[in-house]
Amino acid sequence: MSVSLSDILDCFEGVIPSVIATSDGDGRPNISYLSQVFHVDDAHVALSNQFFSKTAANVTRSGRATLLAVDGRSGDQYLLDLVFVRSERTGTLFRRMAAHLDAISSQHGMESVMALRSADIFRVEQCRPVPSPGPAPPPRDDRSAPEQLTFGAALAAELAFESDPDRMLDIVLDRLTTLPGFTNLMILVPDGSAARLTTLASRGYGNTGVGSEIAFNEGVIGIAAATGVAVRISDMSRGHRMFQAARATSGLVAERHIPVPGLADPQSQLGVPMLSRGRLAGVLFAESPHRFAFTREDERMLVMVGAQLAGHLGAAEQEGGDISAPASGIEARRSPISATGSFHVRYFAFDDSLFIDDAYVIKGVPGRLLFHLLSIHAEQGRIDFTNRELRLDPRLRLPDFKDNLETRLILLRRRLDEREAPVRLARPERGRIRLELRGTPCLSVISDLSGL
Template sequence: RHAAQRLAAAADLESLLEAMLASLREDFDVRHAMVLLLDGGGRKLFTLASCGYEQSGVGSEIPLGEGVIGVAAREGTPIRIAHMTSEYAYGRAIREAVAQGGEADRLETEIPPPGLAESRSQLAVPIGAGRRLLGVLYVESPQDLRFGYDDEDALVTLAAQLGLAINLFRDAAEGAAEPLPAQERRRRVAGPPVTVRHYAENDSVFFGDDYLIKGVAGAILWTLLRDHEAGRSSFANRELRLDPRIRLPDISDNLEARLILLQRRLLERGACVRIEKTGRGRFRLCVERPLQLVDVPAGTRP
């Protein structure tokens, strides 16, 4: 009941994710968890939030149908495993399964998925809205028999509430009619320039030699950086949804989730760029160092 009340009190997608993870820790004593969303192409899930791991794994990708998470998503049913050994640690098991299938290029190798080295209990629950899959809620534990039928029932119920709220916040953020403020004069920045490379082959973005992100999120970041170079700093979700440079794969792809992913990756990597929310469906791009943007044409892989 307390967890449901927490989710209902969330004001946006970011606070919804924080409420879900806090409830797992404090109401269910679950210390290791992830929330993954399905990308618009419907072939993989990306980690949007996690707790309890040394590395958050935000931005890591899991192919549909691979491992406990991928199978739960593909079949649309909860999967609960009570006994595990270290050889089934999630990140390693996923990599081995994909590599053996000859499809290693499907897996995001630059951002390892989080996971316990000694995971002995796992529970993956699909997140949906109506009949549409949105993602997966995943929890694990180093204890055998940690999750029972009651835990499964509770998380299925919360995942249903989570799915409805994700849909609601997506529509609210991308349908917001608040006008953009007048473009602010950009603050002059100092220091040695940072080279930012964008590879058109897969929309991967590097700050110097440090990999940041790829795919749709990479295309969004590159678009924002190019517009910032041209003098802009304020943006709206709605205009990004319609921007042909981003090539969002599907109208149902959650743009707000992509922006949260970008915001967290930029913060985790200590990049000189950050995203600040300025209102419903609006945000600001803040740049703290001079940037040298380099667009690498298609056909060249990083």
């Protein structure tokens, strides 16, 4: 009995390793485990080739192999008769497979060992089940393509009527949490150097983690950002078993450190790059304590939502600086301080980190922005500013192109609110920022490490 590949998609989730059998010129068999088997279409699969191995040599000679694939939900097994078609070292499929392997291995310090050499495409001549006396598999809980398309379309329509980028983030996260399995979510945005991602908003964690950082190429989030490819892992425990011995940890916790929100023992993770016009605007990330929490349709829906959000955030960046009123016309008045007393603000110029009353708040461009606003307030008593004047002020050293000022202001505002800081940022209208102070800020600058 032949089985369609589309009926055994759970075999290609990487939960249970597949086994490939080949033979050499003398008929001696060789059996190996495969890190990854990808479903290409109903007639083809792609196997990950990571090593120059006996398997590769045998396939080169005969062009044939037999694959044992195992359903990660039910344990059902299937034999696939394969005929080699070609190897790919570039292209969409190769990038997807490489990103998936990188995401697993990067969490455990095995990047170079698990590097993908090629995606080997095979034609499936026959797929047949291995008889099993076991019980029937549990019913699948996949959301259908129409359901996810309807959800994504409704969310896209809601975003289209929203002009406030801050509100857009909350809309996306709040709507996603209504879906089964989407209990733990994050939105992260890249910094100016395109080396790290910063948490902008989250749902489902005790600690929101606003301002926490993850490096590009680190885990599912960092790989999705670095490659521009969605990464979905249905069983994280396999990766833990494979790489736990090599896991590298550090006992050092820097003073300028905000814990990244995350589940202690996630089983499923999905990271989707938010792309617009080929540029990375951020990463949408979901995780779950359950295996198989996210389906292929979930991934496709999240790719659509991420692209919509990226486009809207990009438009907001362009529109946010349209107000052209000069600074002198923005009520250059003394701020009404709502409470007596003062608070101390320390700014470390070497990394733009900022502390309020000895508590770390933020670093990078948002830290530089806040100290800049407080410095002008101390000199002139002003509390109102425009995006336009900030973009044009050379002291802020914003990049000439794509400065992401709106996103950085959202990050700063959310971080100050989370810390219940004595200084907050309000948005009285589009393109304007207002300082809200509880007490008088006392400012100091530390230019190098000697001031620590």
